[in-house]
Amino acid sequence: MPKPRPQPQPRPGDEQPPREDAGHSGEELPVPGPPAASPPQALSMNELQQITDDISKLTIVHEIALNSDFKLQAASFSPKSLENRVKETLHKAFWDSLEEQLSASPPDYTRAIQLLQEIKEALLSLLLPQHNQLRSQIDEALDMELIRQEAEHGALDIHGLTVYVLGTMARLCAPIRDEEVRGLQSLTDPAQLLREIFRVLGLMKMDMLNFTIQSLRTHLQDHTVQYERKKFQELLDKLPNSLDRTREWLCKAAAEVSVSSSQLPSHPAVSGSPAAHSPGAVSSSTTVPSLTSVLNRGYMNLLCWEPGQKEYPETLFMDQARLQEVQAQVNQLTIIAAVLLVTSGMCGSTLCGSPGFVARLKRVTKVLLEGLSCTRYEEALEDISNQVLQEVSRTLSQLGYAAFTTDKCASLKGQIKSIADKGNAVRLVVAQRIHSFLSLFISPDGQKSQKDFPKGLDPIQEELLEVGRRFGSVIHHNRQVFGPYYSAILKKALLPDAEPDSDVGMDSF
Template identity: 75%
Template sequence: MPKPGEEEPPRPDGGLEEAEPSRESREEEPPALRPPDSPPQILSVSELLETAHEISKLTIAHEIVLNCDFKLQAVNFAPNSLENRVKDTLHKAFWDSLKEQLSASPPDYTQAIQLLQEIKEALLSLLLPRHNRLRSQIEEALDTELIRQEAEHGALDIHSLTMYILGTMAMLCAPVRDQEVQRLRSLTDPVQLLREIFRVLDLMKMDMLNFTIQSLRPHLQDHSIQYERKKFQELLDKLPNSLDHTTEWLRKAAAELSVSSSQSPPHPAVSSSPASPSQGAVSNSAALPSPTSVLNRGYMNLLCWEPGQKEYPETLFMDQARLQEVQSQVNQLTITAAVLLVTSGMCGSTLFGSPGFEEALQDIGNQVLQEVSRTLSQLGYPAFTSDKCASLKGQIRSIADKDNAVRSVIEQRIHSFLSLFISPNGQNSLKDLPKGLDAIQEELLEVGRRFGSVIHHNRQVFGPYYSEILKKVLFPEPEPDTGIDSF
């Protein structure tokens, strides 16, 4: 523990005082946002590596902002993998070499001194800039030149140095590492002790990185829009024609709305097989949809995306896995709600609302029928006839078909409810929940919040790009007249 008057060392447990970052009253619009039209260019290997590095940084920043549980984790190879065998072999050779040096007469401290230098650097990396006194203490206690001189004169005390290191680690580590640091004090073999010190220091550095991420998250959230937009533009400058899939995605949404505008008011959900004009062009005969409605339609289309058949929009690539998880959960909720609706329609509201009945409907087909029969018997109702049993099982089984009428109705209602979460000024609450979805309302609200969070962030970052693309999609420039009649 620090003495009175000394500064408190940092502990990566959320206890550090952080200055509240200032929030901008409004975002500054970046200069010229330009979806490039220039022809593709060939990048050198170094340019490709640099681009990959920039994409990695952009992806990490995006993940930190949207994923509250984001944490960096150490790379762990599979036990029987080639990488793990090579790593174990090299590590064993290194520590065996250190053991031979320390067991020699007189001991050879060359490798040990290098390790102590690396330990000092690791400890210093865990400090904040304001911890000058503790930094000076570590520099003095683990002075490499002094340690080398002690080794040359046979006066080096490895045990004393390692005890100081463990004491410093105990002050710097997060509470979750206290027991591990304490356990190191029981090790007597200097080689094993040094090896374990490095292992625990690696964990401490990961703790500090994750603590720093948590501390910086409010600041990143304030500035992530500008940062992501700037980095994305830099990538577009290097990789022209990188918005082709985004353009096609919005063109398809515009074509769907153009066709449906002449019919009854379109449902916010995505139709399973929209009748769109050739090549996704916007119909000139139908009323022109608004840019906002086109973008919202595009977002809702993501809930019916068919993997492997078309490329995901470039502007949503970083969220593809997150959105596909939402899509999977929506599909599960659709089937669950459809099963519940079919069963309640067959059994009646009195039976369906009995205690424990909804919980019993987690299984499909025979399990549902068994629970229905048991509950009917308990409540004194007559058992289902064989025809009614077959009908119930058949209706439940047919829900697996995407064209099933009940499933389609439930899917449309779910999509209609989720569309409220992506509207720029939309409000959503349980009062907006469509009929037949009461049993899944909590799960549906959670999915809607996560879906809306991703979409709102995407809309803020890429809104200017979408505006430029939609201008071209909705108001295409007429092709020059060549004077040649078309056939």
């Protein structure tokens, strides 16, 4: 006789404490550097798969460190994609086969037993280390050897097993899954019920992973720099000579710093400025720039990355989308601030001091720029000039002032539309001030001097501060992870005859 099965236990609270971390060894990693040059070698499929897996792990850890809203998502394919059609075909074949086996006389429990084994493993994976009693209950209730014996004697109670599984799922699931788990209790077809149990368990496992990530985020951030550097070095060992774009990016920045330090006042590069078009090599007659100044210039250059330019440096691939979003926001804020400055200059302090006037201009300008690339600013500024003129006319009327003359209206519209030109004087001044301010966020001690907000940019202060914080967060993490690589590259490029441990011209950061 089969031994009695335990009944589902009452459900405790929904909250789950974080899993205990396995800990870290605490050992220090060697300071990495670019790998020595070696001839390219063909990689096997296994090696390529390993590299892909390493990149995936590195990307996940990087996202956890920089994205507070990061969550793992179940893999999904487009409904019409080949991958989705193959997946659906295979799944349908499996579940149709299960239904046929359970409907046979006598029933064939081969696939059902395989599923119950996987369901048991899924339930056990959701347990925390302190859930010893529940672990024993699951092992006893889903005793696979007993289940096989029952199947052989035609005494397997699929319904009783699924009732226990659903009760356990109800105890372990997050509150967001309560309704889905309750919905499973109304299913009577065993094949359909097992299929839905499998689906919801997959969601619960994802919930647990994301809960664990959030719980351990602070602890993970303490170690992510060492982990990322270690994994990146492993990739470099497998793919020698894979920092060419990083080297080119740094050498270009070094050349710009050398030229600007000898000819021009030091300032962040803005597209269209002389420094932005400096040669890509450092003149031997110039002073060797510091690592900090080169990196600051290189990072600021990312905000002027033109569409169609060479690919991002390898060390910034994981942050390319984030940095491009920052660049788009900077471009948008530049246009908004320029429009407001031009309007203020034409309308005077009395009109611009009218309650809500500047806020309304800012709002309409932002709406008309939303989602547009730089290449479409000209048409947007045409619409913006019309909306600004309408708002000016309405406010003048409300305040009892005379309307602008035809010539003044045309002048205002023309000045606003001319902002589309990258060489526009107002646009260049605004861009220079924004870039100078953002450069404070990427300097080691720069955030201490952020109290001095640039003149004329008060209407975009809140947005600019947020962009600066996001930009600074990405850059500071990048410095921590890849600083040793940058140092090694620049020493080799700028000081080829220096001793390996020489730090001449390279200050700390």
